[in-house]
Amino acid sequence: xxxxxxxGGGLVQAGGSLRLSCAVSGRTSSGYARAWFxxxxxxxxxxxxxxxxxxxxxxYADSVKGRFTxxxxxxxxxxxxxxxxxKPEDTAVYYCGVAAGYAYSVPRDTPRYGYWxxxxxxxxxx
Numbered sequence: 001x002x003x004x005x006x007x008g009g010g011l012v013q014a015g016g017s018l019r020l021s022c023a024v025s026g027r028t029s030s031g032y033a034r035a036w037f038x039x040x041x042x043x044x045x046x047x048x049x050x051x052x053x054x055x056x057x058x059x060y061a062d063s064v065k066g067r068f069t070x071x072x073x074x075x076x077x078x079x080x081x082x083x084x085x086x087k088p089e090d091t092a093v094y095y096c097g098v099a100a101g102y103a104y105s106v107p108r109d110t111p112r113y114g115y116w117x118x119x120x121x122x123x124x125x126x
Contacts, residue, residue, distance in 0.1 A: 088125065
């Protein structure tokens, strides 16, 4: 069984920074992609950033490119999302997801992710 535990959310003013963490436990391997998604009230869950565990390649949504950075710690099986220059429109619940069978790429659609964390709230005030 794979479990994901997110942390690091909170309330921040526009222009500020937050760092999210997602600790993954259970039977995962380098063939699993890790990604961050977010869901704002009344909207669908959307892809934010992802990293292929084998190659370490990272991918970003256009809306966060240049402001957010996804990284990993292989030894801790943890993925991070550093969020800088935050905007009010970044306000959402952020979820970490794991997709099996993606060693060198990262899917952007939610059905491909079999495992999800409980989510962490990020609120950016103007």
